[in-house]
Amino acid sequence: MEFFYQLSYNWFFFYYFVLGVLLLLQGFHWFLKPGHFVDYLTLSAKNDTRPGFVLKTLRYLFLFSALSLVLSLIPFKIAELLFSLWSLLMLFIIGSMFVQWDQLKDFILNQRDQLRQKIKLGGVTMLALSAVMFMLMYQIYLNSPYT
Numbered sequence: 351m352e353f354f355y356q357l358s359y360n361w362f363f364f365y366y367f368v369l370g371v372l373l374l375l376q377g378f379h380w381f382l383k384p385g386h387f388v389d390y391l392t393l394s395a396k397n398d399t400r401p402g403f404v405l406k407t408l409r410y411l412f413l414f415s416a417l418s419l420v421l422s423l424i425p426f427k428i429a430e431l432l433f434s435l436w437s438l439l440m441l442f443i444i445g446s447m448f449v450q451w452d453q454l455k456d457f458i459l460n461q462r463d464q465l466r467q468k469i470k471l472g473g474v475t476m477l478a479l480s481a482v483m484f485m486l487m488y489q490i491y492l493n494s495p496y497t
Contacts, residue, residue: 367487369483373476373477373480377473380472392459433486
C-alpha cells in the first residue's frame, strides 16, 4: 500500500507543478496577445472545422483528470478529490461548447472583438488558476511524509 501512497503523492505534486507552469505561460500569452488564438479560432471557423489542437488538449486533460480522480481515492484526500471533480466539470463545460460548433462558429466569425475580450479574461483566469496550482503543490509538499 505504501507504493500507492508514494505514487499518488508524486503524481499530484508533478501534475500540479506542470499544470501550474502551463497555465501561467498560456495565461500570460492569452492576456498579452489574444490575437493569436483569435486568428486560430477564426481560421478554424472559416474552414468549418473544429479546432483540432484545442480538442486534443481537452482529451489529454480529461485523461489526466480521470487518473487524478482515481489516485485521489487511494489514500483518500478531499482536496485532490475536489480538484479532480472540478477539473472534470470544467472540461465537460468547455467540451460541450465545442459540441455546439455551429453556434460557436457563428459567434467566432461575427464577434471578434468580444471574443478577444473573452480570451483575455480566460488568460487572467488561467493566471489565477496557476497560483492555485502552486498553492496546492505547496500544500502537498508540507503535508507529505516523504519530504
